Amino acid sequence: MIRPGRPAGPTSDTEAIVLTAALKLLLEEGPAALTAQRLFQVTGVSRSTIYRHWPTPAAVLAALIDVAPIPPGQPKGDLAEDLHAEVDLLCDRLRDRPVGAFLQALVVAGMAELRHRYVSDLLAPFHQVMRAAGVGDGDREDGVAMIASPLLLDALLLDRTAARDRAHRIVDTVTRSLGQP
Numbered sequence: 001m002i003r004p005g006r007p008a009g010p011t012s013d014t015e016a017i018v019l020t021a022a023l024k025l026l027l028e029e030g031p032a033a034l035t036a037q038r039l040f041q042v043t044g045v046s047r048s049t050i051y052r053h054w055p056t057p058a059a060v061l062a063a064l065i066d067v068a069p070i071p072p073g074q075p076k077g078d079l080a081e082d083l084h085a086e087v088d089l090l091c092d093r094l095r096d097r098p099v100g101a102f103l104q105a106l107v108v109a110g111m112a113e114l115r116h117r118y119v120s121d122l123l124a125p126f127h128q129v130m131r132a133a134g135v136g137d138g139d140r141e142d143g144v145a146m147i148a149s150p151l152l153l154d155a156l157l158l159d160r161t162a163a164r165d166r167a168h169r170i171v172d173t174v175t176r177s178l179g180q181p
Contacts, residue, residue, distance in 0.1 A: 031109040034060045079133040080175040087167045095156040143174040
């Protein structure tokens with residue numbers, strides 16, 4: 001039920017201000033900084049507005065995921081070529097501060113559901129490419145895991161640059177195992 005005089009959601013300006021500040025706080029101070037008090041301090045948006053629309057740090061993180069979707073790629077129809085292109089995109093995303101730091105914050109914060117959702121979004125292009133090539137569900141899941149797992153391990157747990165060359169070799173192995181050139 002909507003109360004008279006109260007908007008159903010934040011205005012686009014308020015949302016942009018709060019979520020931009022939240023991302024900056026997350027990157028600079030970690031997930032513990034995503035409190036209504038801290039967001040109020042850096043944005044000037046009232047705590048009641050913040051609580052009303054983002055009552056928990058998890059709600060702030062979920063809103064950040066909602067406003068930062070991974071743009072879909074344009075598969076060319078060649079499985080190997082398309083997977084190689086997606087490896088490059090994922091390596092670039094993991095290297096860039098917001099994606100890598102955001103994933104690390106989700107790990108540190110122990111927010112498994114949000115981490116799963118975000119990683120699923122990162123892996124969706126691989127699934128799309130393999131689905132378009134007619135790869136069955138089981139082989140697709142295995143192939144995506146073989147390709148992406150080492151990249152996520154490097155970026156999240158080992159705090160090092162994702163091994164792009166290794167990922168490309170894995171793509172070649174996966175495509176050969178699927179009977180692709």
